[in-house]
Amino acid sequence: MAAIAVLGFGTVGSGVVDVIETHRELFAQRVGAPVYVKTVVDVRDFPDSPYAGKIVHDFAAVEDDPEIVTVVEAIGGRRIARDFTRRALAAGKNVVTSNKELVAYHGTELFALAREHGVRYLFEASVGGGIPIIRPMAQCLAANEITEVTGILNGTTNYILTRMINASLSFDEALKEAQALGYAEADPSADVLGHDACRKICILASLAFGAQISPDDVRIEGIDRVAAEDIALADTLGCRIKLLGRAQKLDDGTLYISVAPFLIPDGAPLARIDGVFNGITVRGDSVDEVLFCGRGAGKYPTASAVVADVLDTLRPGNAERRIEWGPALPGRLADCRQVSHRYLVRVHGDVKVALEAAEKLFGYIDVVPCDGVSIFDGAFTTPAPIPEGLLLARVEKMRAAGVTVANHLMFL
Amino acid sequence: MAAIAVLGFGTVGSGVVDVIETHRELFAQRVGAPVYVKTVVDVRDFPDSPYAGKIVHDFAAVEDDPEIVTVVEAIGGRRIARDFTRRALAAGKNVVTSNKELVAYHGTELFALAREHGVRYLFEASVGGGIPIIRPMAQCLAANEITEVTGILNGTTNYILTRMINASLSFDEALKEAQALGYAEADPSADVLGHDACRKICILASLAFGAQISPDDVRIEGIDRVAAEDIALADTLGCRIKLLGRAQKLDDGTLYISVAPFLIPDGAPLARIDGVFNGITVRGDSVDEVLFCGRGAGKYPTASAVVADVLDTLRPGNAERRIEWGPALPGRLADCRQVSHRYLVRVHGDVKVALEAAEKLFGYIDVVPCDGVSIFDGAFTTPAPIPEGLLLARVEKMRAAGVTVANHLMFL
Numbered sequence: 115m116a117a118i119a120v121l122g123f124g125t126v127g128s129g130v131v132d133v134i135e136t137h138r139e140l141f142a143q144r145v146g147a148p149v150y151v152k153t154v155v156d157v158r159d160f161p162d163s164p165y166a167g168k169i170v171h172d173f174a175a176v177e178d179d180p181e182i183v184t185v186v187e188a189i190g191g192r193r194i195a196r197d198f199t200r201r202a203l204a205a206g207k208n209v210v211t212s213n214k215e216l217v218a219y220h221g222t223e224l225f226a227l228a229r230e231h232g233v234r235y236l237f238e239a240s241v242g243g244g245i246p247i248i249r250p251m252a253q254c255l256a257a258n259e260i261t262e263v264t265g266i267l268n269g270t271t272n273y274i275l276t277r278m279i280n281a282s283l284s285f286d287e288a289l290k291e292a293q294a295l296g297y298a299e300a301d302p303s304a305d306v307l308g309h310d311a312c313r314k315i316c317i318l319a320s321l322a323f324g325a326q327i328s329p330d331d332v333r334i335e336g337i338d339r340v341a342a343e344d345i346a347l348a349d350t351l352g353c354r355i356k357l358l359g360r361a362q363k364l365d366d367g368t369l370y371i372s373v374a375p376f377l378i379p380d381g382a383p384l385a386r387i388d389g390v391f392n393g394i395t396v397r398g399d400s401v402d403e404v405l406f407c408g409r410g411a412g413k414y415p416t417a418s419a420v421v422a423d424v425l426d427t428l429r430p431g432n433a434e435r436r437i438e439w440g441p442a443l444p445g446r447l448a449d450c451r452q453v454s455h456r457y458l459v460r461v462h463g464d465v466k467v468a469l470e471a472a473e474k475l476f477g478y479i480d481v482v483p484c485d486g487v488s489i490f491d492g493a494f495t496t497p498a499p500i501p502e503g504l505l506l507a508r509v510e511k512m513r514a515a516g517v518t519v520a521n522h523l524m525f526l
Numbered sequence: 527m528a529a530i531a532v533l534g535f536g537t538v539g540s541g542v543v544d545v546i547e548t549h550r551e552l553f554a555q556r557v558g559a560p561v562y563v564k565t566v567v568d569v570r571d572f573p574d575s576p577y578a579g580k581i582v583h584d585f586a587a588v589e590d591d592p593e594i595v596t597v598v599e600a601i602g603g604r605r606i607a608r609d610f611t612r613r614a615l616a617a618g619k620n621v622v623t624s625n626k627e628l629v630a631y632h633g634t635e636l637f638a639l640a641r642e643h644g645v646r647y648l649f650e651a652s653v654g655g656g657i658p659i660i661r662p663m664a665q666c667l668a669a670n671e672i673t674e675v676t677g678i679l680n681g682t683t684n685y686i687l688t689r690m691i692n693a694s695l696s697f698d699e700a701l702k703e704a705q706a707l708g709y710a711e712a713d714p715s716a717d718v719l720g721h722d723a724c725r726k727i728c729i730l731a732s733l734a735f736g737a738q739i740s741p742d743d744v745r746i747e748g749i750d751r752v753a754a755e756d757i758a759l760a761d762t763l764g765c766r767i768k769l770l771g772r773a774q775k776l777d778d779g780t781l782y783i784s785v786a787p788f789l790i791p792d793g794a795p796l797a798r799i800d801g802v803f804n805g806i807t808v809r810g811d812s813v814d815e816v817l818f819c820g821r822g823a824g825k826y827p828t829a830s831a832v833v834a835d836v837l838d839t840l841r842p843g844n845a846e847r848r849i850e851w852g853p854a855l856p857g858r859l860a861d862c863r864q865v866s867h868r869y870l871v872r873v874h875g876d877v878k879v880a881l882e883a884a885e886k887l888f889g890y891i892d893v894v895p896c897d898g899v900s901i902f903d904g905a906f907t908t909p910a911p912i913p914e915g916l917l918l919a920r921v922e923k924m925r926a927a928g929v930t931v932a933n934h935l936m937f938l
Binding site: 133137144238244245246249254255256257258259383386398400401402403404405406408412420421422424425426430431433434435 | 556650667668669815826832837846
């Protein structure tokens, strides 16, 4: 008998309990012993739940229960979740989590603690919901030096952008719709400003490059500045705008990690991953590029990944199978301002004057036709990649000269 | 020191040696001990190869070498490969393979032998080249009851169909081009007739449903009957034709395994996986659907998957981590003739007479406009799914009445 505890009975936690309890027979067969949820820890009561009898309020009931082999942490955040995770690991229990924030910020510490106590800390569900990505990267692509990971990692923003593209909604309309459908939270800032995608790309980057990369060190840009005009311009350029998390090993060996809305050519693998779906491409020196996609969030897809990890902790030969990374290496991250991209720049107001000012500064620009946008909008692209620092300096100069620069976007 | 032997120094075998020898430092770090190729077995000599000194002609040199921990079988086929695999397992060595034919036909036997000798038989590279699929299905989706696996599993036929669709080539022209580019063999029958895709879907089906499914029991249809006219009709219907391997658990619990060219709606995830790329969707009761895609063949992508398995055999806690299935269960496969699909039927000759005959037999048909095909071609679709047996009987009746039925294709 393998007894499991679940911390937090919200969407993910209750999904995990459902999946374990409705697949008892299948799982008993797969791991060689019956698996069941013994205890659920939550501050709330759930008198109407079929699992009401399993609910306790005190984490000590899990910590002190020698029968519990594996603990699922579905609390979220970095405070209580971290405390309970440390205590569970110290008590000799495996911990499985969907908490990207905790893994992204404190992965190294928790891996070390797990190792010290001969147990595991697993986090397949922290990125891409139900999409298998952590284990495939750590194991199936182990023969590769990974050079790039790029992904649509946040379903909320992908839904908003997809609706702006396909239904010509404004950002605000698309956000309201996403909230009404339960795809966006009342306070959508962690999604819209790119923080959620940032935590996820940090986990993938840490795994790909073997050292902790903190979300605090990443260049983040959300989708809050993306306007209907940008969507229309992207279309003119044969591109779609997607919020991407990117982790690249540059030629000089430094790592460039970024989160931003990118212009993606329509034929690229990620261009048509729409709605709440996530997609992740991984490039390695032997495998070339592989793409994983599916539902990046949601109760059961996320529970699918959590429970796969739970089953893995119950298999023999478990303790030595580590998926982890080492401590941060100083000086390893590239200076964003030195990294070059091609850009689309949108100006507003007196378009003729603005484009003349741009041409003077940039030397040569490709003007983008703005039919169907508005007569007050103009746009151009840089014909060659230029460093972000230089782009920003020139944008500043244009602004100083009285030009309204409405937005600038990077090409993938 | 972990010594590896490679059997067969062809495309895959030499790729494996390259990948191991050029990543020595990385792999030593990943598995905790240096990894190197000690011996390569081939009937040929390779005097110009940098690895000429490793080549031996007698398998006994591997079998009797206590230093060799893991053997890579890259011979192919079912005769010598099976013999050497059995001997290597019996000698207490792990075996890693890219040989889909051997795994599809003799997986159960070889898993049992591996188990008996406390070693592993791994086969990630047997399906989808470098795309991680075997381990993600066995581990990351372990929380799911898998209900369907559908894939573009053969790069050669996908290249041919893509060129027929995108460049309006005939089947013969596209095949010749694929041969000139090295994507198709001089004798392309195993690819074109669907046998290669069949072995791969059998491996995925055996894994998904836990019991050996033999390629001999599968309904196979190749792409040799797909004509330019079918491609044009598919386009009219908003579809693309792809050779798919499908494994489905039907409502009555039986398994339906098939290989055939299917009409896929243009918006479906597999519709735009083109050229030599492979794509596989897996549907599970918790995760909904996930898609994996990438290069399904080629020297280094395949070597990437083989070497990932090699590294896995060198990790601690190895012997107990089994990825396998049980023996065949009789009576588990569905009767193909009872399974229903919607069909596109193309007739040739006197179109008016042919369609009248069809309408009489089918009761109601949707005639497909054939502008741009030829005045001697007509086509219709069945408005509702009908059992394949019934479709075939009606096609026979049409033929008996003198109608030329040129082709019939299933809708996904």
